[in-house]
Amino acid sequence: MSDTARHPDGEKPRHLNFLEQIVEADNASGKWGQDAQGHPKVHTRFPPEPNGYLHIGHAKSICLNSGLARSYGGAFNLRFDDTNPAKEEQEYVDAIIKDVEWLTGGHAGYRFGGIFWASSYFERMYGWAEELIQKGLAYVCDLSAEEVGKRRGSIGVPATSPFRDRDPAESLALFRDMRAGKFPNGARTLRARIDLASPNFTMRDPVMYRIIHESHHHTGDAWCLYPMYDWAHCLEDSLEGITHSICTLEFRNNRPLYDWFIDSINKDRGPGSRWGERIHHPQQIEFARLNLTYTVMSKRFLLALVKEARVSGWDDPRMPTICGLRRRGYTPASIRRFCDDIGVTTQESTIDVGRLENAVRDDLNKTAPRVMSVLRPLKVVIENWPEGKIDELDFVINPEDPGAGTRKVTFTREIYIEREDFMETPAKKFFRLAPGQEVRLRWAYFIRCTGVVKDASGEIVEVRATYDPETRGGDAPHGPDGQPLRKVKGTLHWISAQHAIKGEVRLFDRLFNAEEPGKRTGNQLDDLNPNSLERIEAMLDPVLAGAAAGATFQFERMGYFCVDPDSRPGAIVLNRTVTLKDTWAKVGAAGT
């Protein structure tokens, strides 16, 4: 028997996680029967409520559920759990569809069951509710929300309702009146008749239906009676033939209720029963939701950030939303890989956000074309380079991908280098440019610094240097033995001053300063990083001029950047997805 599985995107074998173990055991025992092709049935779903945008935590669930379908030849449904018209909007529906399709790669690799709505099952659910009333397992309760709260009981003290022994016929009539719109919001509820004394509060006669006179984004004004999560969810799963209903840990206490509802419908059902055949009973399984350091994942908090304009929108590249990550330059494959790497268990944990960043670095390193752009320019004048002379040099587009080939870059007398690549009095181990020191300009020439020009305030405004014509292409001259005659430690990126184009670059830092936002003061806003966005004007490689929104590049030595949709002809905007790893930054920080 196999004890490994494949990464969704490829190669490395890996241990089975607890969900995969369950699926394999079920497949071995034939628990769920077979699909049309004769394979053991595996059917999962992702059931968001359309009351907000999807974030990286949802990505874990999407990858998990679609990944299981992919691994075991099963199917995967996207289903909107739209049971509360007061909170849900079409805008969210549209955004969620887009994000799920983007993340899963257009449903590649598994059978996409389709897009479903809980609200399209309302009639079926209603019928089952009447059945439960007639079986004596549900009753209409006239208590107000406030009264129910008061009568909920407490630990060791049972709840009470004067209506739980109401005659089923009366309940049924009342329930039909509720549906007919004869009562205002909150006047009555339908409650399951389970156990008012249960130590598990979710079993203390939970509400199944409440009255909400409000238009629904999907069903319009067809209903004023809306099902609660517990009643609705198990039925949605059942109707769709879901086998493994995977949800987060906080629903553990709800599992007995999930099972109770299905079992109650199945009570007295079977061949020849007046109620009909038994309905499908999926298995709910809980897993630990994703937590990330320096990140807040709650929908209402993210909504507040948007509403209070602390970010530019749901897709602000600093947001942990899927659309934010997309705009930031994250690829679907990198997010999938991340979700696969962190695993899935029933123990709560917090993942270092650095792992997400590593995932996108890994992916982009293999695919992103390289470009030389200078974020914070410092002019260098090559004193022995003739005025007006132009040289065209070969530039390797992606060393990780030989197939990407080369292109030309233009070298002239005046170039820009990164300000941080020059030190007048170099620190220890600083092997970039400094007076008297020689460096390589990538793919171009060796240059040696001959001096600096300062303005009245003493600020360095220009660096003077000479180049060595023998080093054209960036190679040191070789001796007769084939060995380079000299070596330079530093290689700098650069751009011809005359050819560079100016553009806006947006540099992002973490949205929060604290590893666990809100831990200190109880208010997550207190840990909001006021400097999470920096906009600068940079000197960019001219090839960027024609780049489309969403295109991703590596700025050599500086990081990965992605063209923002705010770009206009002649006014390009780039987002820094993530920096490259920077050992020197660490050395420098340690040295100060």
Next chain:
RNA sequence: UGGGGAUUGGUGUAACGGUAGCACGACUGACUCUGACUCAGUUAGUCUAGGUUCAAAUCCUAGAUCCCCAGCCA
């Protein structure tokens, strides 16, 4: 105070009574026309206390810590 869960290196995750392994990070070093990538090495762990057993992360007992539950939210 009732019920339901969870505790393995810094972090995350394997082990399913039989050698505590892997990944990430950190640290060394090699390589390098990106201080990137890549490669090699080092680092460090079973919540505690008892018990069962030839043998315990795993089984038993007691305790500790953390999380969830008293919405007409999901």
